[in-house]
Amino acid sequence: MNEIIIETENLSRVFTLGGQDIKALDGINLKVTKGEFISITGPSGSGKTTLLNLIGLLEQPSGGTISFEGRDVSKLREGELDNLRLKQMGFIFQTFNLMPTFTALENVTFPMEITRIPEKERLERAKTLLERLGLADRMHHKPKELSAGESQRVAIARALANEPLLLLADEPTGNLDSNTTKEITALLQQLNDEYGIAIILVTHDNQVAQAASRTLRMVDGRLD
């Protein structure tokens, strides 16, 4: 049976700017099953980032519902939302968003400090992940001493540190050259396979989108 981890029903998000309403999301119905790899493409401004932010519990919807493992998350208190986000979601971005003063290893152990994983286990997990991602000899490098591809791999390791159910990736290859794009895309496919982690990947690159098992397209705040 395919276990549904995320379900959105008639999800909407309206931004009001200068007295004008912008319907960034307009009735999104989406079911994500455990271990599924979904890609979302679509024109600029179609609502892709907004959808990821709502599913990632970073922003509140204007209407509709989001359920996580059958629980309506709009009913959760702020602390419970933070907890769910920290333990069950991993995020990666176009700009990597690593902490510039931290080493690769410290960037990966940091989210586990927040979830209070004991130090020994934090270090073990971070090292195992960094080794898995081919960064065994980059652990003590700071972000400015890493290439773009290495930086994104550190960000992926960080996103996986708390063993989330879902990885949300917003244009993760947007700042990478074509070879590094292929490498990171293949890596996401492998991690999806190995760890059974569900992935929602937003991209402008059709070849990257094809790595997913289900490809969706957004237009004007709706899923085609």
Ligand SMILES: Nc1ncnc2c1ncn2[C@@H]1O[C@H](COP(=O)(O)OP(=O)(O)OP(=O)(O)O)[C@@H](O)[C@H]1O
């Ligand atoms: N904080 C905000 N305030 C007002 N309008 C916003 C805000 N965030 C997004 N929007 C608007 O909502 C719409 C959807 O934006 P969103 O960033 O989700 O698009 P996107 O599909 O991710 O685009 P891109 O491919 O360029 O990243 C756009 O019209 C955008 O201008």
Ligand SMILES: [Mg+2]
């Ligand atoms: Mg975007």
